[in-house]
Every structure is written in C-alpha cells, then in structure tokens.
Amino acid sequence: MGAQQSAEQISRFADMFSAMGTDARLRIMRLLLSAHPDGMVVSEIGAELDIPASTLSHHLEKLKHEELVRVRREGTYLRYSANADALRELLAFLYAECCTRNKAVQPERIVRFGKERGP
Amino acid sequence: MGAQQSAEQISRFADMFSAMGTDARLRIMRLLLSAHPDGMVVSEIGAELDIPASTLSHHLEKLKHEELVRVRREGTYLRYSANADALRELLAFLYAECCTRNKAVQPERIVRFGKERGP
DNA sequence: TCGGTAATTCTATTAATATAGAATTATGGA
DNA sequence: TCCATAATTCTATATTAATAGAATTACCGA
Numbered sequence: 001m002g003a004q005q006s007a008e009q010i011s012r013f014a015d016m017f018s019a020m021g022t023d024a025r026l027r028i029m030r031l032l033l034s035a036h037p038d039g040m041v042v043s044e045i046g047a048e049l050d051i052p053a054s055t056l057s058h059h060l061e062k063l064k065h066e067e068l069v070r071v072r073r074e075g076t077y078l079r080y081s082a083n084a085d086a087l088r089e090l091l092a093f094l095y096a097e098c099c100t101r102n103k104a105v106q107p108e109r110i111v112r113f114g115k116e117r118g119p
Numbered sequence: 120m121g122a123q124q125s126a127e128q129i130s131r132f133a134d135m136f137s138a139m140g141t142d143a144r145l146r147i148m149r150l151l152l153s154a155h156p157d158g159m160v161v162s163e164i165g166a167e168l169d170i171p172a173s174t175l176s177h178h179l180e181k182l183k184h185e186e187l188v189r190v191r192r193e194g195t196y197l198r199y200s201a202n203a204d205a206l207r208e209l210l211a212f213l214y215a216e217c218c219t220r221n222k223a224v225q226p227e228r229i230v231r232f233g234k235e236r237g238p
Numbered sequence: 239t240c241g242g243t244a245a246t247t248c249t250a251t252t253a254a255t256a257t258a259g260a261a262t263t264a265t266g267g268a
Numbered sequence: 269t270c271c272a273t274a275a276t277t278c279t280a281t282a283t284t285a286a287t288a289g290a291a292t293t294a295c296c297g298a
Contacts, residue, residue: 014145021137022256023130030129033216036223042275052258057276059256076265076274084223091213092229097152098210100230104155104203107230110211111219141286161245174287176246181285195244195295 013093016086019066024051025059032069032082039081132212135205138185143170144178151188151201158200
C-alpha cells in the first residue's frame with residue numbers, strides 16, 4: 001500500500017479537518033450522516049439546525065469544496081448528502097496515523113464506548 | 120452510557136478538528152505521533168518542519184488548548200508529545216458517526232491492507 | 239550572579255472566516 | 269408568460285486566525 005503521504009495529501013486532509021472544524025458544519029455533517037444515504041434538502045437542513053439560508057449555503061459550499069458532501073438537483077430543490085468515500089478516507093488517514101504507522105492508539109479502543117480499561 | 124452527544128461534546132470535537140485543520144498543525148501532530156510516546160523538544164520540531172519559533176509556539180499552544188498534545192519541562196527544554204487519549208476520542212467519535220450510528224462507512228474499509236476481509 | 243540557550247509572550251500586520259440581509263438566479267406549475 | 273418557492277450569489281461587517289520579528293521570561297551551568 002501507499003508508502004508515504006505526499007505533501008498535497010496531507011494538505012488535503014488538513015482542509016477536510018478544517019471543513020469539519022466548526023460547530024455549524026460538524027452539525028451539518030452529523031445531520032446528513034443521520035439521513036444517509038438519502039441526504040436532505042437545503043431547507044430541511046436549515047430548518048433543523050436553525051441556520052439562515054445564506055450562511056448555510058456558504059457552509060455547504062465549503063463542505064462540497066472539500067468533497068465531504070455531494071449535491072444533486074431535484075426540481076427546484078437541492079439535495080445534499082454525505083460523501084461516504086471521503087469520510088472513509090479521512091477515517092483511514094486518522095486510523096493510519098494513530099494505529100498503523102505509529103502505535104499511539106490501540107485499535108480495539110476505538111470502538112468502545114466509555115473509558116473502562118482493557119486487558 | 121449516554122448514547123447521545125451533548126452540544127458541548129460536539130463543539131469540543133469541532134474544536135479538535137479545527138486544531139488539526141491547518142497544514143502546519145497537522146504536520147506537527149504527525150511528527151509527534153511518529154516520535155510517540157517520547158515526543159519531541161520544541162527546537163527539534165521547529166528544525167524539522169522549518170517553522171519560526173514564535174509561530175510554532177502559537178500552533179503548539181492551540182494544540183495544547185484542545186488537549187491534542189501534552190507538554191512537560193525538561194530543564195531548559197519543553198518536550199511536547201501527542202495525547203493518545205484525545206486522539207482516540209476523536210477517532211472514536213468519527214468512527215461512531217460514520218460506522219455505528221449510521222452505516223455510511225463500512226468498518227472493514229477503514230483499514231486498507233487489501234480486500235481479504237469482509238463479507 | 240552572570241551568560242547562554244530555550245521557549246514563550248508581546249506587538250503588529252495580513253489574510254481568512256463566519257455571519258447574514260438583500261438581490262439575483264433557477265425551476266416548475268398555473 | 270408570470271408567479272411562487274428554493275437556493276445561491278452579492279455585499280458588507282466583524283471576528284478570528286496565521287505569521288513572524290522583537291522583547292521577555294525561564295532554566296542551568298560555570
């Protein structure tokens with residue numbers, strides 16, 4: 001598998017983290033994931049999260065730019081959905097950094113809820 | 120335990136993502152993970168990544184504020200190390216959102232060692 | 239206590255980001 | 269074509285973030 005991460009790849013992951021790095025956008029991602037794979041129409045998202053239309057539009061633009069969401073038109077509506085592939089990549093990157101390349105985090109501890117110690 | 124994330128928790132994860140959301144800081148985290156669990160002294164980090172001292176200090180401050188790194192003094196040096204617990208929490212959060220709460224991402228696809236596993 | 243190295247804090251500047259009302263564009267139905 | 273709704277883009281502002289040189293603080297050995 002890929003030996004080492006290029007500077008561009010690191011930079012891309014940084015941008016993805018940044019896109020998830022605000023309250024508003026992380027909520028949007030969570031909401032879209034909860035509606036996965038159907039996604040949601042912009043006005044539904046706005047109503048659910050109580051975000052003004054223009055503000056929401058900018059957040060969605062940012063998420064789209066980092067490919068964390070996909071969009072398709074449905075008549076007069078625009079339906080946004082989480083991009084599972086991008087999220088998998090991000091998760092895989094973080095997993096690799098913490099668990100594979102280095103052994104900072106033990107994989108079996110990721111899935112666990114709560115903080116009880118292991119064997 | 121509580122199956123539902125509080126607003127404060129979401130907000131905290133957003134801050135953690137934000138902290139990893141720049142090129143410079145993501146590089147710092149990678150470097151510290153590669154040196155885990157020993158960590159590295161500030162001047163070593165600066166030399167390795169070619170970041171001016173004051174700039175680096177601000178980045179480390181931010182990472183420390185989000186508890187992604189720990190620091191301890193060693194005489195005249197300060198040694199920073201990745202905080203594995205925080206990274207595990209972040210990884211667990213992302214895993215839960217993508218793989219547990221919703222089934223957007225299939226767990227076996229995170230670890231990319233080939234395709235021998237899975238149904 | 240002084241001198242030297244380490245790192246932070248001070249100060250300043252520039253660039254990006256978040257927010258949101260107003261105007262515009264896009265779509266489909268009457 | 270005209271209207272109503274959806275969503276974006278325009279415009280503006282305020283806040284925050286990133287960068288880095290200069291000054292300061294911290295530590296230690298001689």
